[in-house]
Amino acid sequence: MNIKGIDRVVLGVRDIDRARDLFSRVFGMEFVELNGPQFDEAGVRICIDLDNHLELLSPILPAKDVNPPDTKKLAEWLDDRGDGVLFALALKVEDAEAAAAVATVRSEEHTSELQSH
Numbered sequence: 330m331n332i333k334g335i336d337r338v339v340l341g342v343r344d345i346d347r348a349r350d351l352f353s354r355v356f357g358m359e360f361v362e363l364n365g366p367q368f369d370e371a372g373v374r375i376c377i378d379l380d381n382h383l384e385l386l387s388p389i390l391p392a393k394d395v396n397p398p399d400t401k402k403l404a405e406w407l408d409d410r411g412d413g414v415l416f417a418l419a420l421k422v423e424d425a426e427a428a429a430a431v432a433t434v435r436s437e438e439h440t441s442e443l444q445s446h
Contacts, residue, residue, distance in 0.1 A: 333421040337382040341403045341416035345374045345387035348413065358383065372400045386416055 342348040352358045360376040368375060372393035376385040392404035398416070406414045422428040 331423065333423065335382060336419040336421045337377075337384050338415070339384040339386055339417035339419065341407060341414045342385050342387050343407045343412045345376055345385050348385050348387075349376050352378070352383065352385075356381075360385065371395050371398065373398055 340348070349360050353360065358378045358381050360378050363375045363377065369389075372389045372395060374387045374389060377383070386398060386403065388400035388404040388407075390404065392401040394401045403414075403416060406416075420428075
């Protein structure tokens with residue numbers, strides 16, 4: 330599995346308007362907010378800057394127990410860790426299905442190693 334690059338970095342943020350303003354003001358980034366019933370149903374707000382491969386993700390409180398994205402888990406992480414967390418790192422690969430299969434096997438291997446110690 331060869332990684333071809335980073336598709337995007339996803340930051341979970343408590344206040345998406347404040348985060349969007351900060352990245353826009355400091356780094357000149359231009360975000361588009363994704364809208365639609367699927368985002369309302371998932372209980373999430375998403376802003377993305379495609380040119381810079383950055384996505385901001387914020388749970389709408391109270392967080393819903395839906396997946397993906399797991400907005401309830403994101404809300405818990407933000408409560409524990411502050412105003413922002415690395416939520417996901419999306420990588421570019423030639424064959425996403427093959428990469429997912431390898432990642433699943435390797436994840437299971439590491440999980441069983443941790444459980445045996």
